Amino acid sequence: MGEIRIIGDLNGLGASLLSIMEQNIDNPERMKKIRRISGNLVATEKNIGVAITIIFDKGNISLKDGSVEKPSAALWTDFDTLAAYSCGELNPIVGVLKGRIKVRGNLLKLLKMVTIVRSD
């Protein structure tokens, strides 16, 4: 079984996404998309302001509480939208176009990186 490295204490957002990430790291199809990626993704629950950073290092994945200063990509959304995305109910492009998800940084990289929290 693969392992997500946890840096420091996790907030509730990180704890909520961790089990999906742990399942994905054992999914070769899912990992194929992100195995070569290096960079970090900051995801922020916009209503509460709680953020996590997912760090990608060519197949090694770490998760930490809070944001980093210059992420490769960042997204802001509410918990329900993140939940809808993670269970496959929401296409992220549609989410962005409808304004439910705000993004910044390398969008192509973001779309690959964010699959680590998708469970469909």
Place this chain on the structure above:
Amino acid sequence: MAIYPSQEWCDEWKDAMNNDPACVETGKNWGLDFPGDFLFEITPGSGLDKTHYMYADIKGGKCLELKMLDSQGDKKPGFYVTGSYGDFKPVVKGEKDFIEGIVRALFIMKGDMGKIMRNAKYIRAMAASISSFKNEYLGE
């Protein structure tokens, strides 16, 4: 009015969940192929003198059992939620959002959080049903 927490309150919440169409509909797959029971550990403060435990067995959108326990005992629930009475009280009153409490880590939930993400609508409906009836509170 039932005092939160008490067995009378548990009975009212069970009825509220089972009579709420949103809970029944959004929870129809909850606990069918995984343990969907909850154990709530409510820690003292804000009028509560000692730790209270509340066990909820939920399956397919229906609450089968909801009762106060003297201790955790030998229960191994699918989801174990810990929080202070002071943090649970505003959720029961409908003033604070349970999911916000999880994200802020006011409530520590142990269990398959992926199931919570995949069933966020049900968790929200279940949490909303808590505040759908009037209660009395300790320390007020």
